[in-house]
Amino acid sequence: MSGDWRGVAAENRDDITESVSLLLRARSRRLLGDLLRPHRRAIAVLTVVIVISNGAQLALPYLVKTGIDSGIPPLTRGGGPGTLIAVVALVLLAALTQAVTRQAFLRMSGRIGQDVLLELRRRVFGHFQRLSLSFHERYTSGRVISRLTSDVEAISELLEAGFDGLVTAVLTMGGTAVMLLVLDVHLGLVALVPLPVLMLFTRWFRRRSGAAYRRTREAVALVIVHFVESMTGIRAVQAFRREPRNQEIFERLNADYLEANSRGWRLVAVFMPGIKLIGNVTVAAVLLYGGWLALDGRVTVGVLAAFLLYLRQFYEPMQEISQFYNTLQSAGAALEKLSGVLEETPDVPEPSRPAPLPRAAGRVRFDAVEFAYDGGPPVLPMLDLEIPPGQTVAVVGATGAGKTTLAKLIARFYDPVAGRVLLDGVDLRELDEATLRRHVVMVTQENFLFSGTIEDNVRFGRPDAPMEAVVEAAQAIGAHGYISSLPAGYRTEVGKRGGRMSAGQRQLVAFARAFLADPAVLILDEATSSLDVPTERLVQRALRTVLADRTALIIAHRLSTVEIADRVLVMDAGRIVEDGPPDRLLSLSGRFARLHRAWMESLA
């Protein structure tokens, strides 16, 4: 089985060459800096706290040494335990200091970590919201979800455990090195000889594992994408017995993920014992050399003991570091992905200086507009169109002619490749999102309901609308009777993606939502296609009054809609081939007349 089921698309965004990875790292570092900046002060305090905590921890072996070297001799000589007790008191003090500062550190760093995480979630989600439709079409929802779940979690893991471990380890190691030299320069130097090896080794690991974890992130994203898609389309999957093939695909993606994971794992499997080896060899060397020195009385037994303790403290966390390195590296890879998202600029950008348009009359104009989807063939080759305020325009034409595309340009889902789309003489590109959406609302061909109640979904059109307005909107399109007949009325749960409603009921709710929004320009794309005839007629009747004072663009294949239109546009292959009041077009016996005749026949 090959991988061609996925098909070919214009752009494959998954492949990142190694040369780009440097850039990526710089970018994610910037993001990290950006996220941490607000916590500068807290981090400074944190640093002090953790230095104290580590100092206390580091003092312990030294105190043990002092205890052994100066606390015991008086005892054996029959002296008082004064020194010993003083040392033990100090040990207790150090332990307590360590405990208090450690807890403070854990709390503070935990809070900072969670704050950073919250901010990151907010930013990424907000940015996804800002990015334009063409981005989402390329990126797919599965990837969006993967970024905001699996990637954010990778970072959260780092913040929860890895960060603490890493900082502690680094500080402990630095402090230990200093203490070793202070205790005894010769022995200290011997103990520190392997340090360069250690650093080279760590660098090797970092390089190799960085690449491995990046692969892991991408592999898990593919698993998520396939998972989400097959669960979303489970109805078709089951009805068409797609399960075995899906399973095959899933298992392969899962195996890829496994493979990517194993690579990282194998690296750790080499790295961790490697560190241990260096550590243990050092301990043996210190024992030998230290023992040698001690024989001559050049170091005390206490110093030797302290060395052994310090070396433990030095290498033990190194062990754990490699553990945390896991988290660190996958968090790093995740951060790269997230920073990549944050760097995406919307194809439909907000204007830097938005033009004011507090009230819109609803005059829409296409000025020499050309449009093509993302490098594809032109869909609208050259379009000039003027819709005066208040006019109701019906758009008809064969499927794939470009009707929806025309509508989406008015709603500024996309920007034209050339030319301008204007609302009341203002280029849409100069209007900010809020203003534009207040004036132009579109009911898309594929309506989407959020899980929640009917009321929630209608109110989506105007979140601050009072209940009466919600009911009014439903009444206007004749859905009130149906809704209030439900046991829970407007509080009926519509289920996941509106799954507990019939297709027609979903359309009605989507319709009511648009009514509630009350825009100057209303675009209805096949908004009644799933309704039964009487309901459709009711809606049309309602439309007649509702559309009286606003501009409307109605796309419909059922020409019954045309009865409420002032003007008809017939589209063919992206061009407007006929344009005029319906009765005039009928008398012309052109395309519209033909369509109309076919429609009349279909009613028989």
Add this chain to the structure above:
Amino acid sequence: MPADTVSSGPSGDGPGTVPGASSWRSLWRLRSYLRAYVPHMVVSWSAALLGIAAGTVLPLVGKDIIDGPVTHGDRAALLPLGLLALGLGVAEALLTFVRRWAQAGPVLGLEAAIRDDLYRHLQRLPMSFHGEWQSGQLLSRVTTDLSAIRRFLGFGVLFLIMNILQLSAVTVVLLRMYWPLGLLVAGSSVPVVLLSLRFERRYILISRQVQDQQGDLATLVEEAAVGVRTVKAFGRSAHVYAGFDRGATRVHATSLRKVLLSSRFFTFLEVVPNITLALVLLLGAAAVGAGALTVGMLVAFTTLVLQLVWPVASLGYILAMGQEAMTAADRVVEVLDTTPEIVGGPEIVERPRGHVRFEGVEFRFPGTDRPVLRDVWLDIRPGETVALVGATGSGKTTLAALVPRLCDATGGRVTIDGHDVRDLSLESLRSVVATAFEEPTLFSMSVRENVTLGHHDATDQDVREALEIAQATFAYDLPWGLDTRIGEQGMSLSGGQRQRLALARAILGRPRVLVLDDTLSALDVETEALVEEALRAVLADATGLVVAHRASTVLLADRVAMLRDGTIAHVGRHTELLASVPEYRALLAQDADLDPEEALR
């Protein structure tokens, strides 16, 4: 707004969520996944044990060096002991390597295997399950929860046991070396154990809460991503963002509580060995003074006590990991334990003729009291096509879903060629019945893959035929022809194009029974006429159930059945019903009360 209702609505966090009822049981059940890796595990556990032994002996060599050569000035004995230390050290490192390398299989394999099984199981669970469970919740089980389980089972358990062993080994060594001090060290583990148990209970609650809330958040993300067109169309980004923000803030607050809880616990775990160290130093030095202990032993004692700091401290992490794994296992097992209500029977239709009968069928959705369908009788003879009409929400889609068993009738039965559909194997049933849904339900795959969804072995000729009948030959003109990847849910196509692909998919393979659920609604009149013309030929052989809102589609059928109040109120030929049943006329005739002149007023 959606955001508020996610966690409260029944669809919010999956129906069966029982917070807090965690135990080892779920996790224990997953052990069977490790069976394939027994050899790996034997190797890694042996390596772990030997490693602990080496690690524990190493400080003892240090003691011997101090008490032997150093104290007695015995230069000659120093070298062999030093080399012994070196050997032990190298051995420990090697053993660690072996352990890690051998662990890769079980740890990673476990996760992958459970994930495969979860996916397989989810694919078998019926529509009723998928209608209730948000994919965000499912997703977080397949990703986050599985890695929590992986981390613990493959990793945490080993560490837990290694740490406990190390603790015991060191304690035994200490006890034998000088029992009063050994006893002290052993005694210091009592508070650790007690507190760990208390901690466990509280942590479990909070970590399940975090996991559920993260699942809810994933759901919000999913809705915002999938519904992005609607969000944009209404400019409601801020509104959706606010909902997400509330969810994220909730996760933030709960996580903070988790951080606080664990910070207290972890600190405690670290402070205990340090205090023990102080006591060891005090009593040990006194013992040395009294001559009961050698200096070398004291050094070994302190080294060993400090060596316990990490195992004890990491006990906290590991227990936390274990908690997470337990809740995660609960959540995973919860899905795996959901029995698929719709499973195939033993029979197969040898030579399907396509005789579909509804016999006194009743259907009610779970949790509702009114049946959507009741006492439905309908007989569709082989080769016959019946149109199903009815008002919006009258139950047409539901009725159509009963044939391929996407739902099961709650009363009565549906039969195909005399077999109750519940007695047929799903494979057999669903190869006899093909459905085109009212929503196209396409996937971001190549056009070919979408069309041949259930017929992997279809030839190019089959595909072409299906596309031609559905008037979907536009697909050949896409940039890469049939290999073009269509966007998610087919969103890079126009509405009508999507619908025609879905239709082609249903026709492909010439099924005996064809169910078409309002599949011409997005087509323009001319294309619709062409499709109908071509469909007529297909339906001439096949048994058809065609859900229709328009008269033009109804004309495809030999007979029409009209649904009203959940039951079939009228059956007959279109013209007959039009003439004799006023409500049928009201439902279907566009021109019922307006003439074409008025239509174009």
